[in-house]
Amino acid sequence: xxxxxxxxxxxxxxxxxxxxxxxxxxxxxxxxxxxxxxxxxxxxxxxxxxxxxxxxxxxxxxxxxxxxxxxxxxxxxxxxxxxxxxxxxxxxxxxxxxxxxxxxxxxxxxxxxxxxxxxxxxxxxxxxxxxxxxxxxxxxxxxxxxxxxxxxxxxxxxxxxxxxxxxxxxxxxxxxxxxxxxxxxxxxxxxxxxxxxxxxxxxx
Amino acid sequence: xxxxxxxxxxxxxxxxxxxxxxxxxxxxxxxxxxxxxxxxxxxxxxxxxxxxxxxxxxxxxxxxxxxxxxxxxxxxxxxxxxxxxxxxxxxxxxxxxxxxxxxxxxxxxxxxxxxxxxxxxxxxxxx
Numbered sequence: 001x002x003x004x005x006x007x008x009x010x011x012x013x014x015x016x017x018x019x020x021x022x023x024x025x026x027x028x029x030x031x032x033x034x035x036x037x038x039x040x041x042x043x044x045x046x047x048x049x050x051x052x053x054x055x056x057x058x059x060x061x062x063x064x065x066x067x068x069x070x071x072x073x074x075x076x077x078x079x080x081x082x083x084x085x086x087x088x089x090x091x092x093x094x095x096x097x098x099x100x101x102x103x104x105x106x107x108x109x110x111x112x113x114x115x116x117x118x119x120x121x122x123x124x125x126x127x128x129x130x131x132x133x134x135x136x137x138x139x140x141x142x143x144x145x146x147x148x149x150x151x152x153x154x155x156x157x158x159x160x161x162x163x164x165x166x167x168x169x170x171x172x173x174x175x176x177x178x179x180x181x182x183x184x185x186x187x188x189x190x191x192x193x194x195x196x197x198x199x200x201x202x203x204x
Numbered sequence: 205x206x207x208x209x210x211x212x213x214x215x216x217x218x219x220x221x222x223x224x225x226x227x228x229x230x231x232x233x234x235x236x237x238x239x240x241x242x243x244x245x246x247x248x249x250x251x252x253x254x255x256x257x258x259x260x261x262x263x264x265x266x267x268x269x270x271x272x273x274x275x276x277x278x279x280x281x282x283x284x285x286x287x288x289x290x291x292x293x294x295x296x297x298x299x300x301x302x303x304x305x306x307x308x309x310x311x312x313x314x315x316x317x318x319x320x321x322x323x324x325x326x327x328x329x330x331x
Contacts, residue, residue, distance in 0.1 A: 009206045009208055015219050015297050017223070019297035026206075182208060182211070
């Protein structure tokens with residue numbers, strides 16, 4: 001098991017050895033200092049807290065600086081905790097823990113789509129017909145339930161609303177290439193989030 | 205484009221070059237400059253079973269799109285009365301060479317209007 005924090009840079013494509021074009025996402029990940037170890041005795045659970053991202057010295061307040069000082073690490077912009085990984089405080093995690101062929105789980109906030117209708121948000125098909133008096137119902141949700149019974153709409157009924165901008169995870173993302181000098185990982189296909197969003201990478 | 209993505213693009217181009225050098229040796233040519241309207245011959249590697257051979261595709265460039273490693277071009281030819289269009293990645297390692305046979309003179313970047321035209325009309329257009 002390995003874990004890392006990173007930043008999505010964007011997408012491009014590379015060529016495989018057979019000459020096939022493979023779409024890939026470029027991730028800048030690490031170096032991530034291990035800032036703190038959560039233990040069962042102290043915190044009730046086991047986890048490793050790691051940091052990522054540069055931040056100017058003047059933007060870090062004193063309590064945060066103290067937190068980093070305990071582990072003798074430089075302060076970072078982000079802090080996240082990961083379970084089920086082994087690390088020592090002060091250690092610096094890099095992309096070198098991954099190699100091509102590894103399978104990853106990648107979590108991030110997906111792109112916010114704003115207020116969307118049911119066709120985009122829940123893959124409804126719309127009411128369908130444009131004739132028979134249905135002139136403006138092509139993307140409508142249709143019936144949302146009975147009338148006198150139950151006289152209410154059941155909770156969880158899928159309707160229009162805010163879409164995206166939520167934590168989304170994708171499993172089994174393949175590592176294509178690791179560039180340790182650049183702190184880069186190339187993974188196959190797309191990952192959640194917009195460019196420059198912070199992402200969590202866990203080795204499966 | 206992010207500088208680090210540009211770097212990956214460069215790496216891909218280098219890799220494509222390398223694959224072409226190892227497979228084609230001296231036959232591998234640099235990519236020439238060409239634009240829509242030009243008649244070209246593309247020597248493309250075809251895999252049949254476990255054998256590879258070179259197949260020529262001769263036609264007219266009708267469109268170029270994309271930038272960097274994602275750039276592609278579209279070639280159209282009429283084969284036995286049937287229009288055939290192929291899209292090639294510009295930096296594909298499967299292209300041995302691109303030869304410009306004739307330069308066309310057109311005013312548009314996308315020549316999709318050639319699709320419905322007769323051979324004679326097309327010849328007039330590309331002059």
